[in-house]
Amino acid sequence: MSHQLLRSLLFKFDAEFSHDLTLKALSLSNKIGLLYFLKAPHHCKLRTVMGIPFLNPVGLAAGLDKNASHIDAFGKLGFGFIEVGTITPRPQIGNPKPRLFRLPEVEGIINRFGFNNVGVDAAVENIKLSKYKGALGINVGKNFDTPIGRAAEDYLLCMKKVYQYANYIAINISSPNTNNLRDLQEIKALNILLAQLKEEQARLSDYYQRYVPIALKIAPDLTSKHLDAISKSIIKNKIDGVIATNTTVTRESVGNFTNGNEIGGMSGRPLYKLSNLIIRKLYARLQGEVPIIGVGGVFSGEDALEKINAGAELIQIYSGFVYQGRKLVLEACRSIG
Numbered sequence: 001m002s003h004q005l006l007r008s009l010l011f012k013f014d015a016e017f018s019h020d021l022t023l024k025a026l027s028l029s030n031k032i033g034l035l036y037f038l039k040a041p042h043h044c045k046l047r048t049v050m051g052i053p054f055l056n057p058v059g060l061a062a063g064l065d066k067n068a069s070h071i072d073a074f075g076k077l078g079f080g081f082i083e084v085g086t087i088t089p090r091p092q093i094g095n096p097k098p099r100l101f102r103l104p105e106v107e108g109i110i111n112r113f114g115f116n117n118v119g120v121d122a123a124v125e126n127i128k129l130s131k132y133k134g135a136l137g138i139n140v141g142k143n144f145d146t147p148i149g150r151a152a153e154d155y156l157l158c159m160k161k162v163y164q165y166a167n168y169i170a171i172n173i174s175s176p177n178t179n180n181l182r183d184l185q186e187i188k189a190l191n192i193l194l195a196q197l198k199e200e201q202a203r204l205s206d207y208y209q210r211y212v213p214i215a216l217k218i219a220p221d222l223t224s225k226h227l228d229a230i231s232k233s234i235i236k237n238k239i240d241g242v243i244a245t246n247t248t249v250t251r252e253s254v255g256n257f258t259n260g261n262e263i264g265g266m267s268g269r270p271l272y273k274l275s276n277l278i279i280r281k282l283y284a285r286l287q288g289e290v291p292i293i294g295v296g297g298v299f300s301g302e303d304a305l306e307k308i309n310a311g312a313e314l315i316q317i318y319s320g321f322v323y324q325g326r327k328l329v330l331e332a333c334r335s336i337g
C-alpha cells in the first residue's frame with residue numbers, strides 16, 4: 001500500500017493509537033519477512049563520524065523507538081543509523097493522554113509524551129534481542145520524579161547500563177516535556193554534568209576496552225549568548241558530538257492551525273528554519289572541532305542537503321518519516337550522496 005494511502009487511513013484515528021499501531025505493524029511485517037526485499041539506499045557513501053562507521057548519513061531520530069523494541073524493522077527501512085530512547089533508569093508511563101497531536105496543515109507534530117518508556121533494564125533486554133548490525137545510538141534521560149539536583153545520577157546510571165550496547169550515547173537535556181530538564185542546559189549545571197559524564201566515559205572505556213562517544217542533544221530555543229556558552233562547554237569537556245535540535249516550545253505561525261496551541265514540543269516543517277539556524281550558529285562556534293547531527297523538519301532531499309550545508313555531518317528524521325514514509329529516507333540519501 002502506498003504511504004499516502006496508509007497515511008490518510010491512519011490520520012483518521014487518534015495520533016497515539018495510529019503511532020502504536022504502525023510500530024506494531026512494522027515489526028510484524030519484519031517478522032514475517034515482508035521487509036526482506038526492501039533495497040538499502042545505494043547512493044550513499046559510507047562515512048565515519050565520532051569514530052563510528054555509518055552506512056549512510058540519514059538516521060532515525062530519538063522518540064520513535066522509545067523502548068528499543070523495533071530496531072530490526074527500522075534497520076530494514078534504509079536508515080544509516082538508529083537512535084532509540086529516551087530511556088530513563090526506572091520505567092514510567094509519561095504524561096496523561098492525549099499527548100500527541102498532528103498539525104496536518106503545516107505538517108507538524110506536537111508531543112508531550114514525557115519520556116514514557118520501559119526503563120533501562122527492559123530496554124537493554126530489547127537491544128540484546130535485536131539482530132541489527134548498523135550504528136545504534138542510545139538516548140538517555142532522567143525520570144520525571146528525580147530532583148533536578150540529582151539528575152546526573154540518572155544519566156550516569158543509564159550510561160553505565162547501556163554503554164556496552166551503544167555505538168554512541170545521546171544525552172537528552174532538551175526535552176520540553178520533563179519539568180526543569182532544560183535547566184541542565186544552564187551553563188553551571190551543564191559544566192558539572194558534562195565533566196561527570198566524561199569521567200564515567202573514561203572509566204567505562206577502560207573497563208570495556210572500547211570508547212563509546214557521547215553526543216549532547218540540545219534545544220532549538222537557545223539565545224546566541226547561551227549557544228556561545230554551551231559550545232565552549234562542549235569543547236572544554238571534549239564532548240564527542242552534538243545533536244541539534246530537539247522540539248521547540250515556540251508556536252510562531254502555527255497558532256491558528258489545528259492543534260497549534262497544544263502544550264509540548266513542536267517538530268516537523270514548522271521547526272525546519274529554527275533548527276537550521278541553530279546548526280549554523282553552532283557550526284560557527286564549534287569550528288568543525290565537534291561533529292553536528294542535524295535534526296528538525298527534514299521533508300525532502302533538499303532539506304537534508306541544506307542541513308549538511310549548514311554544518312551537519314549526519315542528519316536525523318522523525319516527523320518527515322511520519323508524513324512521508326521510507327521514500328524520504330531514500331531521497332535524503334540520494335541528495336546528500
Ligand SMILES: Cc1cc2nc3c(=O)[nH]c(=O)nc-3n(C[C@H](O)[C@H](O)[C@H](O)COP(=O)(O)O)c2cc1C
Nearest residue numbers: 061062063086111245246267268296297317318319
Ligand atoms: C512524538 C515525538 C516524540 C519524541 N520523543 C523524543 C525523545 O524521547 N527523546 C528525544 O531526544 N527526542 C524526542 N523527539 C524529538 C525528535 O528526536 C527530533 O529531535 C525532533 O522531532 C525534530 O525532528 P523532526 O522535525 O524530524 O521530527 C520526539 C519527537 C516526536 C515528534
